[in-house]
Amino acid sequence: MTHILLRHRDVPDINKLSVYKKNGGFDAFKKAVTRMKPNEVTDVVKASGLKGRGGAGFPTGMKWAFIDKNNWPHYVVANADESEPGTFKDREIMESNPFQFLEGLAIACYAVGATVAYVYLRGEFWELAAFLDQKIAEMEEAGYLGDNLFGKDYSLRIFTHLGAGAYICGEETALLESLEGKRGQPRVRPPFPPSFGLYGKPTIINNVETFTNVPPIIANGADWYKNIGTADSAGVKVFSLSGRVRKPGNYELPFGSTFRNLIYEHGMGIQEGRPIKAIMPAGASSSLIVVDEKVLDTPMDYATVRTLGADLGSASVIVLDDTVDIDWVINKTIHFFKHESCGKCTPCREGNHWMRNLTERIHQGTGSGEDVSLLLNVAKQMQGKCLCALGEFATMAVVTGIERFPEDFKKAVKA
Amino acid sequence: MSLEKKYAKEIKQILAKYPPEHKRSAVMPLLYLAQREAGYINKEAMKEIAHLLDITETDVASIVGFYTLYHDRKAGKYRMQVCTDLPCALRGADEFLDKLCGNLGIKVGETTEDGLVTVESVMCLAACDRAPMFQTQGPDGIKYHEYMTVDRTMELIEALKGVKE
Amino acid sequence: MSKQVNLTINGKQVTAPEGMTVADAAKLAGIDIPVFCHHPKLEPVGMCRMCLVEIGRPMRDRNTGQFVMENGQPKIQFMPKLETACTNRVEEGLVVLTTTEKAVDGQRGTVEFLLTSHPLDCPICDKGGECPLQNLTMAHGPGKSRFNYNEKQHLDKMIPLGELIYLDRERCIQCARCIRFQDEVAGEAVLGFDDRGRYTQIISVSDPGFDSVFSGNTTDICPVGALTTTDFRFGARPWELDAQASICTQCPVGCNTTLNIRREAKAGGEVVVKRVMPRQNEEVNEIWLCDKGRFTYHYTEGKERLTKPMVRRDGKLARASWDAATKFAAEKFNAHKKDFVVLASGRLSNEDLFNLKSLADTAGGEAILYSDMGGGELTQLVGVGAGTNLGRMGKGDAILVIASDLYEEAPIWWLRVKQAADRGATLIVANPRTTKLDRFAKYHIHYAYGDEIKTIHDFGKKSRISDEFAKAKNAVIFYGSEGLGVNGTSALASACAVLLKESGHAGNANNGLIGVWQRANDQGAFEIGFRPVPNLEKALKGKAVYIAGADPVGDDPNLAKALESAKFVAVQELRETATTEIADVVLPAQAFTEREGTFVSGERRVQRYHAAVAPKGDSKPDYAITAMLAKQMGVILQGTSATVVFDILSNSVEAFNELSYDALAQVREQWPIVGRSDMYYGGTTYENTKGMGVQLLPMAQAGGTVRIPKVRKEAALRPKEKELLAVPANKLYDLGVTVRTAGFLDGRIGEMMISMHPSTAKKFGVEDGRKVKISFDGVSAEAPVRLDETVASGVALIRRGMGIAIHEPVIAKIGGRVKS
Ligand SMILES: Cc1cc2nc3c(=O)[nH]c(=O)nc-3n(C[C@H](O)[C@H](O)[C@H](O)COP(=O)(O)O)c2cc1C
């Protein structure tokens, strides 16, 4: 199969402008600017069935159509914060196929009438930001960014902006706060960014991978894209596979591919051939899926994974084998969420602190059965109460871990 | 030393990225600039940045405090930040960190005697398929080091010793 | 009035203005939804998650937009999750449930989460007894902690954020009210959060710490005992305190206050003031108070208070009876009738000033106001109209501030003007220097000292600024005494009055002139007929002077000289001063905390204050002392009670004609609702039950003729080579007795200094910090130079009240030998 997103795996050096151009690069952007009205671009994206790849899976075209046309200027922001444990796809796209991402971003800008866009990268992507700056400069030089693009009355500039170590800045409103030079703490929603975004102006935020889908959609049409994947989830997805597999890495597969296909075909199976105990399909924020043969044969798309009691999220599939204790897993995830809780809202700030005390105690073997039920209770007390989804994410592995793997906890507290 | 004098050109470039009425947006890049000086951000730098952006020093300090890549205290010349988050831990990151610290004779969070390296344990760095891995945060910015072994890390430290300013 | 919408809360029909939050609408309807982060004066943030409720919305038909009906009622759709009442706005048909099992469980959960990090040290906490967290814990908290107490974080408990405010990190619940107050309301973001997650902590890294004159307000709105004042912490338990309504005596804003009092063994069983709290008056100070007003009541206490009348015998002051002392003074004044002068300040109440003025008038003496600022006759003509509320000014309105640094002179006006600008009012700041208000101004005019009148006249010419001012729906001018003395300010007031009249901005609410007076009741003194004089030294020389509420000897060596040569000096005062030291008779007066009376604010609002504590020694209210003295002089005045004096005053002074103490005691409904029972909502600000005062009608509104006296042209002062122009400017924390006595303010007072532009300093060959000698007009003083880029070149800026007697702009010389 040829890749749609990870095209560098088929076309060497596609991160060079000349190579990208030779392979049809910027044709879609040119087509949009010279032959389509902005709302026509949005309509094609809407019709393609593209959903956001940042985790929530919100229909992309619909989001673009929400932009408030009575308030200007408009901004577009690429979410390149990629901080979910287990996710490393956006990084590969930007490193190896940067122009396709930037072209997609440019098309989105045209579609919503933005003349300035920002790429918000997590601070650790320091070298990558410098690399993107260089690619952006090359685009400017080649006339793909700047004033009067393709001889039309359309101008566009793209800037990178580095975060500085805060998972919460992947949450779109925290990201905007951070980009405004503040502490990266989420805003109350509504209003949503398409009506109140960067500097209070209408703003479209999408994930890097989401944007990277756009050029081929514009080039090949909505129907072409819709025919890939499943009825629920159109197109392809880059799955970040990690954990106890033999060959971790990013794999671009059409939606509807099975876990078995991902883990055993692409990931070459489990280290030492051990059995899989659990899968976390959406990184540390994920529910734990108890694995059996049926689960392995489940097609991965947003709707079907939900039937397993989990969300596909950003499709960062962490595989746990039978050597892994779930009390250890949740101690790790809660350590992460406690560290990354922004502290703005009470349940997440206090709840993660409390949960971490409990998971640590339980994992160290000094906890009791009561501690386990208290932990479950505290997690549930957080659910549905937090200001943003981070607090919710924190409870996923805890609740599903305790409920779906009771044996592990019995063992942990047997003293 | 005044940042404004030393980095006049960079500051101008940074400010040009954002609408002039929202120059506060430049606080993060300016903090990186300030951190280049001594590996951490001192009070004078915060004051100067506050002044440049027309915000208060407390605003700046509060941003420094929020983000983990900004430091308000001196540490080793390089911060060696080992990812020990779940995916990396599933691939031996914890053992790697233990061994590395043993080799260096320090605990996590401590600095080697020569002041070269501070070893820290950090959250996921989006390199889960290449564990064990760490990043170095030093005068030359942030660099990733992936598929690491303790031996290769010790070699890297040797090499860092030779790096001139 | 904004559009009203109908909703139901717990089954009760509620009507609320569109755009209001559900939490506020509930409050309005008498339903309490617990909140911590929400404060009706701050933007909603929804971060504490205390106000979780169930919210249902009527379903609408997609096509018609009409409500979907079910059994004759709109069909309500509830969200699966609880929502925050503080961030959701009221909508037509909304259904809110705040006491269902689900909602209460959510609220209980939040309290439990907060308590996991809270020290539960209520028995030793200053907030104990008025703490929202304590109250909500009683209401919702779990009986027993499920959190392992040994795992509680232990944090620092006594962190000075500055000299005035302490932080207890264990008690802080991270609601950010204090940070948001400083940022949104005060416009001074000197508080922030450090770190994040469970490590989130309040910090202030300004220099000095918590560098804001509004800092005390954060202790009122802090919903726990995390922020306390240096002054009050460990001072008393809130439930031991009684309350009495008062008015701040520190500046012409006239903030409404409550004095918290308690009987104290330490004070020999006497009732003493423990703290000053804001009392709500949305038209004056809303629910705020500046730190000067909050912390400077200590001057009413202490050993220096005068308690007995004294008479000078054989060169020494000796105790005397009231009768003997007043008789002695009366004889002297009668003997020097031709030379009788009454010198009084705006520290006194209307009742005091009225009796003093009546005495002067009847005895044929002169009544002089002790002030460097004139123009009060003009505010009587075109002062702001009755109904003025700066809190209602915004888009389409204009505010001009000239020759005043409001932050230093009248902080709450500064705050309210800043907020009017936030709401879209055109703010024009005209001052020779940059002041803190400039940041919020649409236009700044930096004129040269001496060009004040010209600056106002320029509004008559066409320009963007003058156009916008003229076209404004409402316009207010604040004028002050920066760089000006009595003549300059009087002329400036006239020029402003003409501008207001000609642009049609006189005679209506939110239109007119406001004087930024140096004392709380200067406006009242003008109403009663006191006037300042341009040359006080001359006016006092060789006279028989009756001084009340002023310390000319301490303030100015020239005045000291003039009084030394006076025929006779009687002083009526609270405390020992340099003037009481040279007086022939000293009459001990009561402090504002010990008696009642009224003040007229700069917005010409007449407001009452009440007696809260017992008078010191034999002291009497000023109006009563004057009546006694008058009687001895053969003049009959009322002195039995303030009410009686006020009644006579209101009959004799036209502007006061309709007023009575009862009228001043009227209260109107105010929003937001604050009060003692629901401290989590508005904070510990006191509800106003004792009166909001009455604004006097300016002549322009009363329908009288408004004739504005011509502006006298004064030649601008032009320093020659080797000279410079010394100008006065005002300072909030000065060496005045009211500030100095609160020892913890020392750091904010600083020292006497001569500020000048670096180029000026260079020209005179002095460096920053070098002590120099400055001399002008018979005054000669030494002080260090401070370089200040905002001061115009060729100018030496000297703060009033810091030890160098400067009343108006003067030509000065620098140099001569300096003692080191
Ligand atoms: C705690 C948290 C972390 C998130 N991190 C990321 C991230 O790193 N990258 C990302 O693209 N979206 C992230 N999101 C999702 C964004 O809020 C947002 O939904 C997304 O950027 C929208 O883009 P999309 O529609 O293209 O997915 C995060 C959300 C939450 C609540």
Ligand code: SF4
């Ligand atoms: S849920 Fe956590 S991360 Fe989100 S606002 Fe609350 S404290 Fe911040």
Ligand code: FES
């Ligand atoms: S979240 Fe509503 S009061 Fe704090």
